[in-house]
Amino acid sequence: MKAAAIILAGGKSSRMGTNKALLKINEKTTIERTRDALKLLFDDIILVTNETETYEFLEMNMTSDHYPGMGPLAGVHAGLTASDYDVNFIVACDMPFVSVELAEALVHACGHYDAVIPVINGKQHPLFAVFHKKIAGEAAKSIEEGNLRMKHLLDRLNVLYVTESELQTYSQLDLERVFFNMNHPNEYEDAKKWAEADS
Ligand SMILES: Nc1nc2c(ncn2[C@@H]2O[C@H](COP(=O)(O)OP(=O)(O)OP(=O)(O)O)[C@@H](O)[C@H]2O)c(=O)[nH]1
Secondary structure, three states: OOOEEEEEOOOOOOOOOOOHHHOEEOOEEHHHHHHHHHHOOOOOEEEEOOOHHHHHHHOOEEEOOOOOOOOHHHHHHHHHHHOOOOEEEEEEOOOOOOOHHHHHHHHHOOOOOOEEEEEEOOEEOOOEEEEEHHHHHHHHHHHHOOOOOHHHHHOOOOEEEEEHHHOOOOOHHHHHHHOOOOOOHHHHHHHHHHHHHHO
16 A cells, blocks of 8 residues: 555543543454554554553554644644655544545545545544645644644645545445544443444
8 A cells, every 4th residue: 555544642532531542442452453454454554642652562653743732733744744655544543443445445535635534424534534745834834823723724725525425335324433433431432332242
């Protein structure tokens, strides 16, 4: 695959009250589930974290934010800056049901676009999306201007938005699972139930 995968794990998990990436689902931590899924497709996987000791057990390439405390946009910037690839699949560390097939479809759609962003039920998902390395500078500019919202960056880029109607090989339920992210303890409980039912 001529693309890298970048996992963002630099958040505070304040709503969860404990590091979301390290929550176990069916014996594996969420971040191990993500790493193992992505390994099936990507040779190069980069973890963006500001606590490298916490994640050493994963034996992954790691990088840290150049703008600490600035949120996911800073993670996108750091990941793209560290990547050796033009095309990069970026994913949050709190999505337990990552689909590598869907990641692959988004990568293949990139072409001349700066980014490929899924829009599911009208909601943009920039943290399960593809970004070209060349937009790292634009991300830095947004951060330096104090605009930390992903939406602000996307509005300045040449973006391909992919809606569910273009993802018809996936059922509505599959898409809801793939784009599900855990913020609160009750969402972790839901994720465990679904994973158990699937296994
Ligand atoms: N590298 C990096 N990643 C971040 C940063 N903030 C959030 N993320 C990641 O972005 C994704 C979405 O994060 P959120 O759930 O919005 O924020 P969070 O800080 O993890 O959680 P809350 O404290 O509950 O808001 C997760 O994968 C986070 O690890 C950051 O400052 N740097």
